[in-house]
Amino acid sequence: MSFAVKIETCPQCRSRKTENLVRVEPGCPVRVYVRCSECGAFVARYTLERYTSDKPYESLLKFSRRGGCSIASRSHAQELEGFSKKIETEFKETTEAPFTELKVEEIICELKR
Amino acid sequence: MKLGWRIFFVTLSAAAFAGICFAPIPGMDTAARHTLAVFVLALILWVSEAIPLYIASLVIAALLSIFVAQHLPVADYKIFLAPFFSPVILLFLGGFVLARGLESYGLDSVLASAILRKVGKKPAAILAGFMGVTALLSMWMSNTAATALMIAVALPLIRSIDEKDPMRIGLLLCIPFSANLGGMATPIGTPPNAIAIAALRDAGVQINFLEWMGIALPATLILLVLAWILILILFRPKTKALSFSLHKAKKLGWKEWVVLTTLLVTVLGWLTGRFHRIPDAIVALLPALIFFSLGLLRRKDFRSLGWDVLILMGGGLALGKAVAVSGLDKWLVTSLGMEGLPPVALFVGFILLTVVLTNFISNTSSAALIVPLTMGFAGGSNSLVVGVALAASASMLLPVSTPPNAIAFGSGLLKVKHMFRTGIIVAVIAIGVILMFGLVIWPRLGII
Numbered sequence A: 001m002s003f004a005v006k007i008e009t010c011p012q013c014r015s016r017k018t019e020n021l022v023r024v025e026p027g028c029p030v031r032v033y034v035r036c037s038e039c040g041a042f043v044a045r046y047t048l049e050r051y052t053s054d055k056p057y058e059s060l061l062k063f064s065r066r067g068g069c070s071i072a073s074r075s076h077a078q079e080l081e082g083f084s085k086k087i088e089t090e091f092k093e094t095t096e097a098p099f100t101e102l103k104v105e106e107i108i109c110e111l112k113r
Numbered sequence B: 001m002k003l004g005w006r007i008f009f010v011t012l013s014a015a016a017f018a019g020i021c022f023a024p025i026p027g028m029d030t031a032a033r034h035t036l037a038v039f040v041l042a043l044i045l046w047v048s049e050a051i052p053l054y055i056a057s058l059v060i061a062a063l064l065s066i067f068v069a070q071h072l073p074v075a076d077y078k079i080f081l082a083p084f085f086s087p088v089i090l091l092f093l094g095g096f097v098l099a100r101g102l103e104s105y106g107l108d109s110v111l112a113s114a115i116l117r118k119v120g121k122k123p124a125a126i127l128a129g130f131m132g133v134t135a136l137l138s139m140w141m142s143n144t145a146a147t148a149l150m151i152a153v154a155l156p157l158i159r160s161i162d163e164k165d166p167m168r169i170g171l172l173l174c175i176p177f178s179a180n181l182g183g184m185a186t187p188i189g190t191p192p193n194a195i196a197i198a199a200l201r202d203a204g205v206q207i208n209f210l211e212w213m214g215i216a217l218p219a220t221l222i223l224l225v226l227a228w229i230l231i232l233i234l235f236r237p238k239t240k241a242l243s244f245s246l247h248k249a250k251k252l253g254w255k256e257w258v259v260l261t262t263l264l265v266t267v268l269g270w271l272t273g274r275f276h277r278i279p280d281a282i283v284a285l286l287p288a289l290i291f292f293s294l295g296l297l298r299r300k301d302f303r304s305l306g307w308d309v310l311i312l313m314g315g316g317l318a319l320g321k322a323v324a325v326s327g328l329d330k331w332l333v334t335s336l337g338m339e340g341l342p343p344v345a346l347f348v349g350f351i352l353l354t355v356v357l358t359n360f361i362s363n364t365s366s367a368a369l370i371v372p373l374t375m376g377f378a379g380g381s382n383s384l385v386v387g388v389a390l391a392a393s394a395s396m397l398l399p400v401s402t403p404p405n406a407i408a409f410g411s412g413l414l415k416v417k418h419m420f421r422t423g424i425i426v427a428v429i430a431i432g433v434i435l436m437f438g439l440v441i442w443p444r445l446g447i448i
C-alpha cells in the first residue's frame, strides 16, 4: 500500500458532510478545523505545510517567493515545472482510489512504519 | 529518478572513486590522486542528482577528511570542514535573512509596484520595467524568489494581452532571464559568485562587495539591455499601449520601516567596506540580529533559511580547497598539456564548458566543479574565475536548467521552443559579453 484515502466522518453522527474552516494567523502555520455540517461536532484539525488552491500555479508562485529555501537543483526545477500537472493527477488518483475504513491515525501509523 | 538509477549512479561514483584512489598515476602524488577521486565522485553525484546535492556535499567533505587530509603536508581534516562556515556562507545567510524579511512583510512587492507604476503604457517600456525590477530584486534575493514574485505581478497583465500577441511570451520569458542575469551582479545574487569569491580569497585575492559589483554589474547591465532588445525583436508586441493595474500600495507600519531601514543600512555597510573595514560577512549578520531580536522573524523562519543551499555551497568550497591544496589544479594544467595553450583559447574553452554544463546541472554545482579547475593557471586566471562564475548563471535554455525557468514554464503559457530558441541566443550573447569583459575590459582596467 503506497497511499490510503479515507473520507472523514463525523464521530458523533457518522455524517460524511463536513466543512473546512481555514484559520490563518500571523506567525503560525495555517490550520484547518473540520466541522460536521449536520451536527456541528469537531471532526479533525489539519496543520498545513503549504496551501494550494484551485489555481495551483498562483499557489506555486506564492510559496516560491520564500527566497533561498529551495535548492536550485534540476530535480527541484522539474518539480516546479510539473507542479500543476502533479496536483491534477494526484487529485484524480485520490478520488478514484478505494476508500479505507481505518481510522486516520491507524493509516498514518501503518504507512509511516 | 527511479531507485534503480539512483543505485546505479551511486555505485558508479563509488567505483570511480575507488578506481582512481588505487590507480597508480605516474607523476601524481597521493593527495592529488585522492582529490581527483573525490572530484570525479562529486561530478557523477552532482550531475546525476542520484542523491540530494547537499548530501553529496557532506559526502565530499567526509571523503576529503578521510582520504586527502592525511596526505597533506599539514595533516588537518578541519580545513575541509571550515568552508561550511566560511565568510561567504555567512554572507549568504545574511542575504537569506534579508530576503526573508522583505518577503514576510511584502516589501518586495511594494518595491516592485513602486517602480512599475512609473513605466507608462508602451510595451517596450513595460518590458524594460519588468526586466529591470526582476534583475534588481534578484541581486538581493534568490533568483527563484524574484521570478516567482515578478511573474505573480505580471500574470494579470499577461492574461489581459491578446492571445495572438507575441508580447505575452516575451513578457513571461523576460522574467526568468532577468532573474538569472541579475543574480550575477552582487556577491549574494547567486551561489556561483560566492564560490568564485571564496576561491580567489584562498588564492590571496580579496574581492569585497563593492568590488564585485564594479566587476559584474556593468556586464549584467549590458546583458540585460541586449536581452531586452532581443525579446523585443523576437516577440514584437502588436499592441501599441497596455494599461495594467497594480495593487494599491499598502501603508507601511513600524515593522516595515524597520525592515527597510535594515536593508538600507546593510547594503550601505556592504558598499562601504573599505572605509569601516568590517568584513562583508559580519555586516551580513545585522539583519539577523535586528529581525530576530525584535521578533520580526521567528524561529520557524530561521529554521527554513535555505540551509540546503549553504551546505551545497560548503561542499563546493571544500572541494575547491582540496583541489588547490593537493596540487591537483597544477597537475591537471601540466599533465593535460594546457600550459602551452594561448590564454584566449583557455578562457573561451572554460566559459563554453561552464555554459553547457550549467544548462544541464545546478548553477552552484557547475561553478563548484569548474572554478577549482581554473585556479591552476598562473597569471590572468582571476578574470577567468569570475568569468566562470558569471557563465554559471547563463542557464537559459531549458525549463529544468534552473528553477526560475521552471517557474515560468509552470504557467503553461510557454513552449519549450520559446525558451530554447530565445535562451540559446541569450546564452551566446552572455558568452560574448563575458569574453569581452574577461579578456579585454577587466584586464585593461586592472580591476582583477
Ligand SMILES: [Zn+2]
Binding pocket: A010, A011, A012, A013, A014, A015, A036, A037, A038, A039, A040, A041
Ligand atoms: Zn455530526
